Amino acid sequence: MKKLIFTIFGSTGDLTSRKLLPAISKLYKENKIPKETLVVCLGRKSFDDNRAYLKYMDDAASKKLDLDILKDIVIYHQMQITESNDYDTLKEMLEKHKDQDTKELYYLAVGPELFFDVSKNINQSGMVQKNNINQSIIFEKPFGHDLKSAKSINQRLWDFFDEKQIFRIDHYLGKEMIQNILMVRFANRIFEDIWYNRTIKNVKIIVKETEGILNRGGYYDQSGALKDMVQSHLLQMVSLVAMEVPLSYYSEDVKNEKVKVLDHITVDEKSLIFGQYHGYMHEEKVEENSDTETFVFLKAFVNTPRFKGVPFYLMTGKKLDKKESVIIIEFEETSEQRKWNLPLSTNKLFIKIAPEDGVGLRFNSKVPGLSDDVQEVELEYCAACEAFGNMSEAYEKLLLDATGQHKSLFTRWDEIELSWKLIDQIKKHQDKPVIYESFDALKVLIKEKMDVDMS
Ligand SMILES: NC(=O)c1ccc[n+]([C@@H]2O[C@H](COP(=O)([O-])OP(=O)(O)OC[C@H]3O[C@@H](n4cnc5c(N)ncnc54)[C@H](OP(=O)(O)O)[C@@H]3O)[C@@H](O)[C@H]2O)c1
Known part of the structure; x- marks a missing residue:
């Protein structure tokens, strides 16, 4: 793997500031992920530039973020993740950064009520092809709130992604x-x-x-x-x-x-x-x-x-x-x-x-x-x-x-x-x-x- 793109939905939240950005910067620092790593942070808030976004996240994080590393690999992209039209510009931007060898991880750091809309938009925009195992989608718990809702989320996910592409996180x-x-x-x-x-x-x-x-x-x-x-x-x-x-x-x-x-x-x-x-x-x-x-x-x-x-x-x-x-x-x-x-x-x-x-x-x-x-x-x-x-x-x-x-x-x-x-x-x-x-x-x-x- 030469290139890696993490795309984070819900990138202004607690999980991103306290867990995801610190983990990515540490992996990067220790050369565990490629030098050509890009972290695309999506959110509906407006920031003047990437630096302003990182400052906001640094203030929210419980420990200081490694801004020396993050400033070189993070891009903040403002959009409405529930709006299918907004995915055209996202797709265009991602395409500029990727080639055939790029590994892409789409991380849904949002509540389960948004899983369906975001998954559908990712799929229907053509950003991710079903069965392409270089493109994976990661979900946070809770995966549903009872058996019925979990089944319904899952059935719909399988419409958009192959099981091989789906990563359900239980951080324990x-x-x-x-x-x-x-x-x-x-x-x-x-x-x-x-x-x-x-x-x-x-x-x-x-x-x-x-x-x-x-x-x-x-x-x-x-x-x-x-x-x-x-x-x-x-x-x-x-x-x-x-x-x-x-x-x-x-x-x-x-x-x-x-x-x-x-x-x-x-x-x-x-x-x-x-x-x-x-x-x-x-x-x-x-x-x-x-x-x-x-x-x-x-x-x-x-x-x-x-x-x-x-x-x-x-x-x-x-x-x-x-x-x-x-x-x-x-x-x-x-x-x-x-x-x-x-x-x-x-x-x-x-x-x-x-x-x-x-x-x-x-x-x-x-x-x-x-x-x-x-x-x-x-x-x-x-x-x-x-x-x-x-x-x-x-x-x-x-x-x-x-x-x-x-x-x-x-x-x-x-x-x-x-x-x-x-x-x-x-x-x-x-x-x-x-x-x-x-x-x-x-x-x-x-x-x-x-x-x-x-x-
Ligand atoms: N925090 C943790 O340590 C942790 C651990 C395990 C699992 N989780 C799970 O991970 C998910 C995210 O947790 P979190 O703690 O980061 O939550 P959070 O701090 O409330 O952040 C939620 C994120 O989702 C975005 N969002 C919410 N509603 C939206 C909408 N309608 N349209 C677009 N964006 C929307 C928020 O954006 P705005 O800033 O624009 O509102 C924010 O970036 C949850 O399902 C949580 O249960 C969290």
Whole structure:
């Protein structure tokens, strides 16, 4: 690939300022993408020139943008992305910059309500040819808001693009330790041999945030934690933890196994707990008396021979005690352990996704010295420490993979379809959320209801 053109729809938004522009400039700086890279940023706002656009984005970004790089590769182009006529000038401009070898990525950093119009306009303007795999289109989650809407979006996309051209992003899949789950599971004899219901007691998948909904009330109030987090990130983690060994590590084989997991999940509807943080109803653009949940807990089962009977406890929420994203695999006691009358703990494997990336293994060990007491100790691997502060962000990995047409870290349609099917079923049993002031109250509720410790 000699030339690369990223065309970003929704280029004045938060995603572009905080994630896409920083990721592109870092890939460029590290020579991971061609010297001849062009970033065409589309928006309806008016700016005097490219520099003024970048200044606006720099002010909006949480960290300073690398303007030295971006000023040479970014062009801002004002247009109405919902207006088909505006695509003629865009097409003309892009054609001036591209040749036969150019790889083109069209990134829809806009809400799903614009997916259809923008995809249709891209296709009907003749900018992208169906089946040309040098031209790809990238969508952000949420991909629909239930099974019906997701199916409808998808069916219409297939009218305009081939599945090979479509990249559906779940940025969690770009995170270092999520990518590492299969490596930890399948490249280590000690884990591969014990990854079964005979030895695994339960699995906890926890994503906690300390912040509220920030300024995303308009979107969040229509969505809630179940659709925003469980449908995508948490179910993706379940499928990576529970999948069988794939035929190969090529994208399609891995996805075939992940899909089988998603097709075998059942949820214990009696376990469901929905919560809403105190003060949520006073957030901007949230409806008065909103019943939208900002917290969800559930117990699920993966009914495959490997995992039958093992509870998967899924929990995610906002305004909780700390920011943490972790998978905890708890193992059964040994037969000797049951006999000894000592305060022994179960072994636990921690796959730490955020804020630290790494793996921890807790086991029992004698307290050093003359006593025979036992203590729980932890072996720890810190991926971020090994990277010496040069840990790549999820979006860098995902954008790089999209330029190379590597699809392992993107979600295939059947994964999305099955996860929405499950969410639609859960929704049927959704109660009014309990209002919580702190995580402590939720912990007590979960312990009382399900006898499980989620602290
Ligand atoms: N931000 C994140 O970290 C993040 C993470 C994962 C997924 N996402 C998803 O990515 C998408 C974009 O998120 P965001 O946070 O960047 O949203 P945002 O800050 O609200 O930005 C939305 C962008 O879409 C444009 N837009 C909105 N309505 C439009 C219309 N009718 N016609 C033309 N342009 C329109 C806006 O342009 P104007 O400036 O002209 O209004 C803006 O550039 C959403 O679907 C979001 O759920 C975001």
